[in-house]
Amino acid sequence: MTTSAERPGPHRLWIAGVAVLAVLAAAVTWFVVGRGDSGADVPAAVPTTTEPPSEEQLLAGAEAVLKARASALLASRLPQYLQYVDPENQQLRQRDQQVFANLRKLGLSRLSYQVDTNWAPEVQAQHGPSARALRVLMQLQIAGIDSAPRATSLGYTFAERDGRWLLVDDDDLAAETDLSAYREPWDLGAIEVARRPGVLVVVPAGERPNAERLAREAQPAIPIVRSITRRAQAGTLVVAMADSRSMSGEWRTGGHPAAAVAVPNFAPANPEASEFKVTGSRVVINPEQRTRADRLLLAHEFTHAAMEPLGDRAPIWLVEGFAMYVENKLAARDEYQDEIDDQRRQLLRDKIPALVVLPIDGVFHGDYDEDSYGVAWIIVEYLVSKYGQAKVNALYADLAHGPDAPAVREQVLRKHLKVGETALVAALKKYDGPG
Ligand SMILES: [Zn+2]
CATH class of the missing domain: 1.10.390 (Neutral Protease; domain 2)
Incomplete structure (x- = not known):
C-alpha cells in the first residue's frame, strides 16, 4: 500500500561535480594526444592531410550536422536525418534510425542540439585523423507534456570525410560516469507510448497494455495532485521500461532501489551551459515495479514532480x-x-x-x-x-x-x-x- 518511492539525492550537485572534473581531465587528453597525433600513425586509408582540424572547423562542422538533423527529425524526414551519418557504420545507422522513430513517437514540439564547449574534444583516431568525440547537449520538449525543453548529454564523434563532416559514432564516450549513469528510454530499443490528458507513458515495444494501464491509473492521480499542490504541470512523462539501464543506480531510498523516482529535468541557465536550472520533472519507474505501479505510486511521484521546480x-x-x-x-x-x-x-x-x-x-x-x-x-x-x-x-x-x-x-x-x-x-x- 505504501510506496517506498523516493526522489533522487543531490542529483544537480552530482552532475556539476562530474562535469568540472571531466573538463580538466579531457583538456589534458586533448593537449597530449593532439600533439602526438600528427606523427606516422595516421591510417593509410585516409589520403588527406595529417593536420588535425582546427577547433573552429570541428565546431562549425558539428553544429551544421546537428542543426540539419534537428530540423529533419522535427519534419519527419528520415533520409535527411541519416544523410549526415557515416554510410559505412551500419550499426550506428540502425541505432540512429531507431532513435528517430522513437523520438517521432514521443511527439516533439522542439528539438535542438548544442555542442557542450565546457568539454574539450577527444581524439578518436580509430575513426580517422580528423575524428573527435564531442559532448552534445540535446534539448527536447515533448508536445503537451513539457513546459520547457529538457537537456540530456550525448557523446557524438564527428569526422571529416571528403570535405564533409559526418556523425561517425555515438558511443565513444558512453563509458564516462555521467553518460553511463542511466539511458534515455529512446536509446533502449523500440518503444511504444500511451498518451492521455496530462501524461505520456513510454514502455518497450510489446508492452502497450501496461502503458495504457499506467496512463489510466494516472487519471485519478493528476487532479488530486493539482488540487493539493496547487501547481499545474502541462503533463508528466512516465518512463516504464524493462531495461534496468533506464534507472540510475544512484536512485535509491535507504538501502534499496527506489520503486519510482521523480527525476528533475534540467536545462542550461546560461548560453555557455555552465549552469543548469530545473524546468520540470519526469517519473521513472523501477523496471521491476513497472507492472505493479499504480495510481497511489503515481500520485506520490507526481507530487514530487510538481514540487521539484521550487527547489531542493x-x-x-x-x-x-x-x-x-x-x-x-x-x-x-x-x-x-x-x-x-x-x-x-x-x-x-x-x-x-x-x-x-x-x-x-x-x-x-x-x-x-x-x-x-x-x-x-x-x-x-x-x-x-x-x-x-x-x-x-x-x-x-x-x-x-x-x-x-x-x-x-x-x-x-x-x-x-x-x-x-x-x-x-x-x-x-x-x-x-x-x-
Ligand atoms: Zn517520495
Whole structure:
C-alpha cells in the first residue's frame, strides 16, 4: 500500500561535480594526444592531410550536422536525418534510425542540439585523423507534456570525410560516469507510448497494455495532485521500461532501489551551459515495479514532480510527508479508508509520542525507513488540518528555496506557523487525527 518511492539525492550537485572534473581531465587528453597525433600513425586509408582540424572547423562542422538533423527529425524526414551519418557504420545507422522513430513517437514540439564547449574534444583516431568525440547537449520538449525543453548529454564523434563532416559514432564516450549513469528510454530499443490528458507513458515495444494501464491509473492521480499542490504541470512523462539501464543506480531510498523516482529535468541557465536550472520533472519507474505501479505510486511521484521546480532544500520530512499526504488522500478516497485510519492510529500511538525533534534529513532513510514516511505523513496532515493547505504550501515553497541551515528553517517555521520546532513537536503530540 505504501510506496517506498523516493526522489533522487543531490542529483544537480552530482552532475556539476562530474562535469568540472571531466573538463580538466579531457583538456589534458586533448593537449597530449593532439600533439602526438600528427606523427606516422595516421591510417593509410585516409589520403588527406595529417593536420588535425582546427577547433573552429570541428565546431562549425558539428553544429551544421546537428542543426540539419534537428530540423529533419522535427519534419519527419528520415533520409535527411541519416544523410549526415557515416554510410559505412551500419550499426550506428540502425541505432540512429531507431532513435528517430522513437523520438517521432514521443511527439516533439522542439528539438535542438548544442555542442557542450565546457568539454574539450577527444581524439578518436580509430575513426580517422580528423575524428573527435564531442559532448552534445540535446534539448527536447515533448508536445503537451513539457513546459520547457529538457537537456540530456550525448557523446557524438564527428569526422571529416571528403570535405564533409559526418556523425561517425555515438558511443565513444558512453563509458564516462555521467553518460553511463542511466539511458534515455529512446536509446533502449523500440518503444511504444500511451498518451492521455496530462501524461505520456513510454514502455518497450510489446508492452502497450501496461502503458495504457499506467496512463489510466494516472487519471485519478493528476487532479488530486493539482488540487493539493496547487501547481499545474502541462503533463508528466512516465518512463516504464524493462531495461534496468533506464534507472540510475544512484536512485535509491535507504538501502534499496527506489520503486519510482521523480527525476528533475534540467536545462542550461546560461548560453555557455555552465549552469543548469530545473524546468520540470519526469517519473521513472523501477523496471521491476513497472507492472505493479499504480495510481497511489503515481500520485506520490507526481507530487514530487510538481514540487521539484521550487527547489531542493526542503527538509525530507516535508518532501516525503507531502507526497504521502497526497497519496493517502487518494487512497482514502478509493477503497483504503479503513487501512489509512488504522495506520494513523498506530503511528499516533507508537511513533509520534517518541518524537523529540522533527525527523532529521541525514537519518530519514536510516533504520526506520518505513516509519519515517508514516511519521512525515502525520506531521504534514497535522499541519494541513491546523493551518490550512495554502499555508503549508507557502511554507514548503519557502523551505525549498533554502538555504537549508537549521537556523533558517527555524525562522521560516516561525514566519509561517508562528511557532518554532519545539512547540510544533509538542503540539503534534496532542494531535488525534483530522477530525
Ligand atoms: Zn517520495
